[in-house]
Amino acid sequence: MKGEEAADFRAFVESRWTGLVRTAYLLTGDHGIAEDIAQSALTKAYVHWRRVQRADNPDAYLHRVLVNTNTERFRKRRVAEQLGADLPQSIGVDPYGRFEQQHMLREALADLPVRQRAVVVLRYWNDLPELEVARILGCTLGTVKSQAAKGLAKLRAHPGLIGARLRVEEYCR
Template sequence: MKSSTEADFRAFVVSRWPRMLRTAHLLTGHHHDAEDLVQAALAKAYVKWERIQGADDPDSYVWRIMINTNVDRLRRMRLREWLTHRFPESSVPDRADSVAERSAVLDALARLPAKQRAVVVLRYLEDRSESEVARLLGTGVGTVRSHAARALKKLREQPDLVPVGQ
């Protein structure tokens, strides 16, 4: 790769890393998996950087790579047993309400199918428009709306997620 192209890629990575890591953490639910996901997506983007750089919206291209990489990762992880970082014994609840709420949201997101999770993360947590989400996921706006509606219905049914003020 030419040195100026490589410098452009490095600048892209430095400027996008925090946001990509946050989005990846919301998609995966674990910090280490999020770092792996971002690194894998950026490795794929690096190989195609000259083509990506010439695209209309390089950000969307790279975010799409990250979302597709996450979906592929989840397909490979179809296990009969779920690996967890929690012990089976009951734990003492944390007194920090924000930590408990965050954990409940991440657990609820983890229970959603990959496409629905991606729509919720991009639409509501990343505050992107329906058309942006549709473009990133390679679907129509109607599909984004239906995934969002189904995901929100499932999230509302989660007993851990009680709306604020109730």
């Protein structure tokens, strides 16, 4: 890779690293694994940087690589992984209970199957259109819609989120 291409790639990585790790964390539930997956996805993007640059939407291309990299770790290990409910220690105090709500949401996301979690995270957390999520995951628009509906139904029924809604309503009174 030449100097100008390397500078373009460096700028691309710097502008997307935080969001990429955040998305990977929501897919995996583990900050260390999330950073590893983000690095692996960026390594693959580096190897194919010219193709990434030519893509209609480089961010969608990168998200697809990220989701595929996450899926590959399950295929390679052949061991069922359970996402932990424990989050890394946070710095500071959240006086409005936002941290607790986020913790509940992450717990509920951890209970979703991998495909549903990927659809919900890409569609609602990253605010991507359904068609783009379908392209990233390599599936049909109908699959995205059905997985989103099933995932949202499970999230709505999750006991931790129901309790969080009640606490929020009580807090706002």
